[in-house]
Amino acid sequence: MDTIQSILNAMMREALSPGTAAVAIAVIGLNIHFGFTGLLNIGQSAFMLLGAYGMGIAVWHGLPFVVGILLGFGAAFVFALILGVPTLKLRGDYLAIVTISAAEIIRYVGRSSLLTDFTGSAQGIPGSQYRDPFTNLSFFGGGSFTLLPFNYLDVADGAAWVRIIGWLLALASIAALVYLLRSGDRFSGVARNGLVVLLVFWSLFLLLFLFPVANQRTGVNGWWVRFIAWTLVLLCCFITYLLVRSPWGRLLRGIREDEDAIRSLGKNVFAIKMQALIIGGLFGALGGMVYVLPASVQPDSMGRSLTFFCYTALLLGGAATIFGPVLGSVLFFAGRIFIQTASQAYVPNSILTDQKTAQFSYIVVGIALMLLVIFRPQGILGNKRELRFDV
Numbered sequence: 402m403d404t405i406q407s408i409l410n411a412m413m414r415e416a417l418s419p420g421t422a423a424v425a426i427a428v429i430g431l432n433i434h435f436g437f438t439g440l441l442n443i444g445q446s447a448f449m450l451l452g453a454y455g456m457g458i459a460v461w462h463g464l465p466f467v468v469g470i471l472l473g474f475g476a477a478f479v480f481a482l483i484l485g486v487p488t489l490k491l492r493g494d495y496l497a498i499v500t501i502s503a504a505e506i507i508r509y510v511g512r513s514s515l516l517t518d519f520t521g522s523a524q525g526i527p528g529s530q531y532r533d534p535f536t537n538l539s540f541f542g543g544g545s546f547t548l549l550p551f552n553y554l555d556v557a558d559g560a561a562w563v564r565i566i567g568w569l570l571a572l573a574s575i576a577a578l579v580y581l582l583r584s585g586d587r588f589s590g591v592a593r594n595g596l597v598v599l600l601v602f603w604s605l606f607l608l609l610f611l612f613p614v615a616n617q618r619t620g621v622n623g624w625w626v627r628f629i630a631w632t633l634v635l636l637c638c639f640i641t642y643l644l645v646r647s648p649w650g651r652l653l654r655g656i657r658e659d660e661d662a663i664r665s666l667g668k669n670v671f672a673i674k675m676q677a678l679i680i681g682g683l684f685g686a687l688g689g690m691v692y693v694l695p696a697s698v699q700p701d702s703m704g705r706s707l708t709f710f711c712y713t714a715l716l717l718g719g720a721a722t723i724f725g726p727v728l729g730s731v732l733f734f735a736g737r738i739f740i741q742t743a744s745q746a747y748v749p750n751s752i753l754t755d756q757k758t759a760q761f762s763y764i765v766v767g768i769a770l771m772l773l774v775i776f777r778p779q780g781i782l783g784n785k786r787e788l789r790f791d792v
Contacts, residue, residue: 406564406612408742413612415738416731417548419622422630423449423692424707424734428714428726429637430684435712436720437645438677439657441497444484444504445685446707450700451476451507452686457698458519460531469531470690477686480507481679489674504708511700525699528621535694539625541618548616548624549609564611571607574600582724582782622695630691634727637684642723644680653677654721713770719783728781736769737762 415421427449434440455473460466480503488499510516512523520526556563578600581593617623644650652673655663664670689703696702710733718729740762745755753761779785 404746408739408746410612410614411742412735412738413608414614416735417614417627417631418734419626419630419691419695421730421734422627422634423688423690424711424714425634425688425727425730426630426637426691427685427688427707428711428718428730429634429641430681430688431711431715432720432722432726433641433644433653433677433681433684436715436722436725437650437653437657438674438681440489440674440678440681441494442500442678442681443497443708444500444502445681445711446703446705447480447500447504447507448477448682448685449689449692449707450504450511450698450703451480452689453693453698453703454511454520454526455686456690457526457531457693460534461526466534473686473690474683477682478679481675481682485675485678489671489678501705501708504705508700508704520700521698523700525697525702528693528695528697531698532621532694535629536619536621536625539619541623541625541628543618545615545617545620546624547613549606549613552610552613554613567607567611571604571611574604574607578604579781582722626691626694630694633687633691637687638723638727645723649673649676713766716770716778716780717773719780721784722780722782725780725782732781733766737766740765 427445430448431442431445434442434445452473455471455476456466456469459469459472464472484496484499484503488496511520511525513520514522516522553559553563553567578597581597581600584593616627619625645653652663652668656670656673660670663673692703714729714733715726716729717732718725718727741758744753744758744761748758773780
């Protein structure tokens with residue numbers, strides 16, 4: 402029982418990590434590209450890397466933190482223009498080829514020894530060179546604390562039956578929440594939205610009760626960066642909700658399903674695609690900035706594999722949904738940690754050493770993704786009607 406609890410605690414820590422939140426922000430941007438507009442962007446990691454470099458280089462060389470953020474967004478904006486002008490008038494597979502190539506160019510430029518004074522070459526920029534202005538903004542104070550002081554250890558000394566009942570309640574709450582989010586127009590109105598909010602807070606309470614997580618208040622990887630990261634995730638979800646519910650958002654869906662029909666209505670399809678590419682790229686740049694706050698700006702950490710992780714999270718949660726990118730990101734990283742820690746706990750070292758469990762976890766996740774695409778391509782929260790693409 403204690404082994405299971407430690408595995409679940411590791412999953413909870415990974416689900417709450419700023420890295421998971423950063424990828425969720427990037428996936429929200431990818432959702433605007435692929436889910437709502439039908440743009441096959443295979444270079445979201447390039448937007449993340451440009452955002453991280455813009456912030457890191459600026460602060461490293463003495464510029465204010467806000468200027469660094471603006472430079473990161475500016476670099477992503479220019480990159481989107483360079484990508485979009487020659488390719489958005491073509492069909493989707495050409496954009497995929499260009500974006501994955503451009504992302505690799507950005508990564509190799511960052512690794513170049515000629516730019517060591519700016520990018521740090523292959524070693525990157527240490528977090529200590531740009532993190533202090535962000536940390537100094539914290540009002541959380543020093544020391545450490547557990548997010549929910551009242552947890553399962555305070556009830557019957559953490560007996561097994563307390564945890565089992567708590568797990569059952571948490572699973573039931575999450576299942577009810579997923580059902581409501583997938584219900585679409587069957588349930589609507591203030592009552593439905595209120596119930597969703599109530600279930601979200603109740604599910605979070607149960608999860609934190611069952612899997613308490615302790616961290617520093619303002620440390621390198623503490624609650625301060627987590628608070629900012631997940632606040633930005635919620636803000637990005639809200640912005641996406643406003644965008645896709647607007648007339649502009651309906652144009653995105655129209656372009657995804659039949660851009661010739663939208664063009665016949667007198668709409669500038671190229672301009673709308675460019676707007677979507679820029680907005681999604683800015684989300685990616687923001688995700689890159691958050692991604693490196695508790696780490697360092699290292700070009701190889703934001704390569705092809707990170708884009709594929711973003712697509713995995715998007716397909717898992719459900720494309721063309723508001724909360725699908727967030728749910729998919731949390732499930733992807735928590736699921737990978739579950740496979741890794743469970744393998745370390747239950748598989749003998751003679752079969753699978755601890756060093757190989759990380760690679761094994763990615764293999765299992767890859768197989769799960771293939772099964773997901775075959776048997777449920779719309780993901781957990783998605784709708785099959787949203788999978789019509791004109792490419």
